[in-house]
Amino acid sequence: MPDTQDLDRRKAAILEAVVTEYIGTAQPVGSHHVARAAGINVSSATIRSEMVALEREGYLVQPHTSAGRVPTDKGYRFFVDQLAEPGVLGPAQRHKVSRFFEQVHGEMEELLERTSGLLSDLTSYASVVVPPSHDAAVVRSVQLVGLGARVALLVAVLADGAVEKRAIELPEEVPDEVLAVASGRLQAAAQGHPLGSVHIAEPSGDAAVDRVVSLAESALGDLAGEAHDRIFVGGPSRLAAAFDAVDTVRAVLATLEQQLVVVSLLRDVLERGLSVAIGTEHGYEPLSACAVVVAPVSVDGQLGGAVGLVGPTRMNYPQALAAARVVGEQLGDRLRATLDAGSSARPVRETRPRRRARGRR
Amino acid sequence: MPDTQDLDRRKAAILEAVVTEYIGTAQPVGSHHVARAAGINVSSATIRSEMVALEREGYLVQPHTSAGRVPTDKGYRFFVDQLAEPGVLGPAQRHKVSRFFEQVHGEMEELLERTSGLLSDLTSYASVVVPPSHDAAVVRSVQLVGLGARVALLVAVLADGAVEKRAIELPEEVPDEVLAVASGRLQAAAQGHPLGSVHIAEPSGDAAVDRVVSLAESALGDLAGEAHDRIFVGGPSRLAAAFDAVDTVRAVLATLEQQLVVVSLLRDVLERGLSVAIGTEHGYEPLSACAVVVAPVSVDGQLGGAVGLVGPTRMNYPQALAAARVVGEQLGDRLRATLDAGSSARPVRETRPRRRARGRR
């Protein structure tokens, strides 16, 4: 157990015991239980006085006088930052993950959907997968398809298996022939280039075509810049199992339904350099009963996407962190592997570099 | 109030009163409350004896002696079939629907996603949208994109704004050039034809190409035959509000996560000619506390899709039925409107035919 900064060794050990026990039982933890815990060799009386201190410092609370202690958000935070063992997946879980990524193939949307299912399965918490932007993905094909009189659909197929589409509102009625020409010009300009760096060379001479092309070009830019327009939520029913107050369940589910909120939540957390947001740390009131574990999904160092887990604050942090990290990494690798497949020179597939990101906080 | 087949007028009126009251209050209904209800002009004593009969016949139950009565599934069923007023949407809701369908545009997936949100908003129940098959939709474009060494992605863009994709496992490594040729042949054979009736004319002479094409063709057939591969669930958090037992919530959510189950549930219900399945009528045990309201989404008479609502058995059936029907119809109309847009001759857009399907049961 490492020496810690704001808590002496014994207090830390006690805090750890309380958190561990509480995570397991969901019952307030009394001094006796702590005394019985491994690595604690003092009497319950001593522990009591230490607990008073821990409570004064904000790491623990009593639900009421003469009850055991429960960790506060601050308590969990200390646990996560200073105490928790790095956490590894069990062999069964590890196997599940590797088999999953061996076996899954091809299409992006399905990959992401199933990844979120995997993550939720591994941990029994609700999971969220936010795909990275397609900025660097090579365009295989772009086309415009007319829908209504003044609506066209822009469809881009990327080398990583993603198919992105966006409806474009046309300012005027555009004949199919014009769309076809515009589509061709787009295709010529985009194919083989990363989505983020598509530029149309020069005007065609036909004003109508050019208007459409420029609209489509900016839509393409949107596709590149924005995150994928969809997030993937896995196992929401796990939430119902994790909380017993039906109100809490409702509030959390309602929040997860708002994709934008979830995306910015994860982004915020990552930007603050955290991998866990506990209780109110993220500032989203309806999720104050939850902890959110986040791991980045980076493709070639370019971060963008994220995977997340949402559970009660008394979640199994080591396991959740391990699962999120592993799945995030693997997903990133997977996306990178297919990113530029199909560009003229197929790159050598190196044996996956196991960059073991082991840095706390 | 119509004369009924198995229940005399008065019993029916009493049953109706019980159901209505119970739907509103979720409390067992006593004879006094019924006596006070509109249209009932007998004393509570009379009602009591009638209720005994209704209970013997299985329309009502007492949670315990000396409590009021609660409708059974059979009771709800009678209510829905014989008693409930047709049910209309309020002007505000009606307005919401029409504004929604005016304003939404273009892309299929978003349309469906938002439709399920709409339905859930209108009713405060969880909603399900199962899109119809694309059988009749005209193909605008088909292509094959190479992903991994032996995986290709088949992408079809349909005139109705849908983009369907499917990964194809190739039996052997296929060079990009072959894929391109195959892609071209597919495109030539499919473009302008309904997805369901694409046939490749004749072999190309190149065996490798032909193998790929035939794989792709059968994949295309799958896309046409199967329902859309995704269903859209709206407002699952509403379920948490509708039930107070957290276990029930979990079970129902878990069921809704299994897309296949939901699809066949809706299909079963529709095939039996019902628009409501109450409690155990559908045979899916975890949903025995729920009622499921279903309305077909038919495009040009060709049925296929469905919209559904999932709520507690004590749901507001008239309103739910009305909402599901209207949204189902409108969605069908919308899909039909764009179905063949873009085929050589754009059809005249008739003012939407308000075929008012008013047939009970």
Place this chain on the structure above:
DNA sequence: CTTGGCACTCGGTAAAATCGAGTGCCAGAG
């Protein structure tokens, strides 16, 4: 057949009693 009256039931709520895990404090030992 209907109805008012009446005795009876029984779940839900409230008040009272009990239990026990857990606390804070303290005096004595190390």
Place this chain on the structure above:
DNA sequence: CTCTGGCACTCGATTTTACCGAGTGCCAAG
């Protein structure tokens, strides 16, 4: 000064008891 065992005390959870009243079934009179 720290640790520990002992002890009185607290207070939520659980059980017990009491009570209320909505609601029932039955019946005799209209």
